[in-house]
Amino acid sequence: MPPDKKRRYSASDISIDSISVSHPETATPPAFLASFPGIEPPTSAKFTASIRQGKDANDYHLRGRTSRMEYNGLNNIDEEVGAYDFYIGIFDGNTKDLKLVPTPMFVMNRTIKDLQSAHKKPSKTSYVDQRNALGETFGTKKSRLAIKSELSNQVDSTSLSKLADTIIDNVKTATENLPSAEILKQVTDADRPIPPPNMSATNVQEAYNLSDIITEDELSAINVKSLIKAKEPGQRAELLPFSTSQYINEKLNRTLSGDAKDVKRIKILYYISLLMAFHTHERMVWKKDKLAMNLKQPPQILIDGLMRRFTDISGIGQPGFSARIKINAKASDKVLCYLFCLCLMLDNYSADIYTLSTDLSLRPQECTELFKTLGCKITLLTETQRSAIGISKAEAAQRKRAVLKVPLEFPVVKKGPKK
Numbered sequence: 065m066p067p068d069k070k071r072r073y074s075a076s077d078i079s080i081d082s083i084s085v086s087h088p089e090t091a092t093p094p095a096f097l098a099s100f101p102g103i104e105p106p107t108s109a110k111f112t113a114s115i116r117q118g119k120d121a122n123d124y125h126l127r128g129r130t131s132r133m134e135y136n137g138l139n140n141i142d143e144e145v146g147a148y149d150f151y152i153g154i155f156d157g158n159t160k161d162l163k164l165v166p167t168p169m170f171v172m173n174r175t176i177k178d179l180q181s182a183h184k185k186p187s188k189t190s191y192v193d194q195r196n197a198l199g200e201t202f203g204t205k206k207s208r209l210a211i212k213s214e215l216s217n218q219v220d221s222t223s224l225s226k227l228a229d230t231i232i233d234n235v236k237t238a239t240e241n242l243p244s245a246e247i248l249k250q251v252t253d254a255d256r257p258i259p260p261p262n263m264s265a266t267n268v269q270e271a272y273n274l275s276d277i278i279t280e281d282e283l284s285a286i287n288v289k290s291l292i293k294a295k296e297p298g299q300r301a302e303l304l305p306f307s308t309s310q311y312i313n314e315k316l317n318r319t320l321s322g323d324a325k326d327v328k329r330i331k332i333l334y335y336i337s338l339l340m341a342f343h344t345h346e347r348m349v350w351k352k353d354k355l356a357m358n359l360k361q362p363p364q365i366l367i368d369g370l371m372r373r374f375t376d377i378s379g380i381g382q383p384g385f386s387a388r389i390k391i392n393a394k395a396s397d398k399v400l401c402y403l404f405c406l407c408l409m410l411d412n413y414s415a416d417i418y419t420l421s422t423d424l425s426l427r428p429q430e431c432t433e434l435f436k437t438l439g440c441k442i443t444l445l446t447e448t449q450r451s452a453i454g455i456s457k458a459e460a461a462q463r464k465r466a467v468l469k470v471p472l473e474f475p476v477v478k479k480g481p482k483k
Contacts, residue, residue: 096126097150098137098170101376102394103255105172106130126170132177137170171377257398258438259405261472268413268468271439277402278335278369285363286331292320304334305341305359309423312337315410332406338362339403340424342370346396349375350389374399400424400434408438408468417442418463428464435466436475443467 096113111128116138128135151164199211265271294300297317301307304316316333319326341359348355349371356367374395391399407415421431432442442464445453450460 093167094154094165095152095167096124096170097152097167098126098172099377100135100172100174102392103172103174105133105135105174109133109135111135122168124168124170126172128172134175134177135172136175137172139168139170169377256401256437256474257394258401261439263472265470265472268470271468271470271472272405272409274332274406274409277405278332282363282365282369283328283331283335285365286334287363288327288330288334291316291330291334292325292327303360304337305362306337306344306423309337309340311407311416311419311423312340329410332410335366336403336406336410338366338370339399339406342374343396343399343403343424346374346391346399349391373402397434397437400431401438404431404435404466405438408440408466413468415440415466416463417466428462432464432466438466438468439470439472439474440466440468 098111105128109128109130111126113124113126116123116125122139124139126135126137126139150167150169152167154163154165155161156163196211199207203211259272259276261272262270290303291300294303297313300316300320301313304312306312312333316330319329319333338359342355345355345358348358352367352371356362359367371389375389375391376395377389404415404420407420415435417428417431417435421428424431436442445460445463445465449465450457455463
């Protein structure tokens with residue numbers, strides 16, 4: 065069968081008759097597992113594995129590269145658990161057998177080629193420098209003062225000449241390896257905790273794709289029949305993963321008040337509620353059963369999607385430590401950015417920051433910065449909007465909105481202390 069016509073199996077197609085544990089016949093495993101904490105390698109990246117020189121036959125180094133990036137990872141064998149602490153399943157569609165094959169796990173790091181600096185040669189320490197160092201360390205108070213006085217008044221034209229040559233050489237080396245402003249901007253934009261943006265979008269509907277936030281399979285797995293059948297707002301709220309959200313409950317009740325039910329909109333509201341609950345219980349990600357219980361048992365495909373997008377594995381290959389799933393600070397921001405992006409899509413790309421920050425128990429300023437990261441401009445309520453929600457002008461001054469604008473412009477990363 066040609067490669068482009070190979071059958072792809074879904075979970076509903078697979079019927080397993082037997083499960084066996086197999087060991088590779090060759091020294092090299094048939095496949096490798098790799099974790100990319102906080103990064104997503106492009107499909108163009110090519111990876112090769114090799115045995116580390118002078119190491120055990122099972123001690124591998126996984127390398128990958130693109131035109132601008134390099135990826136490296138070691139499996140770091142743990143003597144207690146062995147080289148292969150993970151298994152992959154290989155399903156044979158003809159025999160209906162599933163083989164579990166041991167394989168190593170790599171935690172990959174990313175390096176930007178243009179930021180790699182040339183190795184510096186260690187400088188030789190002169191006899192005078194060594195003598196002064198000893199004097200400053202072990203000398204008397206009087207001798208230390210004498211050394212400081214000598215150094216402060218010393219003028220050596222030869223040393224100054226050598227120093228100038230060194231400075232010139234260092235400047236040449238630094239400018240050769242210094243990336244351009246365009247490359248730095250591309251790297252910074254790619255590292256933002258947001259869904260993949262469309263930088264060439266000419267209208268806000270094209271800025272972000274819904275399928276990059278929640279896939280069609282995940283959306284199809286959400287069953288909202290019970291939400292539609294529920295008669296009371298309180299009953300509907302109890303069916304949601306995050307039942308106390310004013311934002312979700314108001315929009316859900318408004319959506320269900322009419323005769324025509326927008327099922328896709330209801331599913332997106334459910335997923336926003338799931339992200340809110342996931343953010344609240346993110347410390348439980350290493351206990352999937354307990355996490356699923358606190359999220360009110362959503363479909364397994366949704367749990368798997370959350371784990372794939374927002375978690376990474378730590379402790380792999382470290383003696384005395386077991387592998388553990390966790391969410392770091394950047395991944396936590398990523399959860400909120402995906403959540404806010406869905407809110408923008410539902411609200412005609414203009415979201416109420418105050419209501420969302422209250423629901424999530426966050427400071428409005430925190431939410432404001434994340435909306436800016438998505439490319440939003442922050443605006444005050446118009447008089448029409450203020451009158452519609454029935455608040456005073458003083459209250460309206462505190463309730464700002466995030467409005468997505470195109471072409472997308474992201475905030476410049478500030479460097480150095482504030483002046």
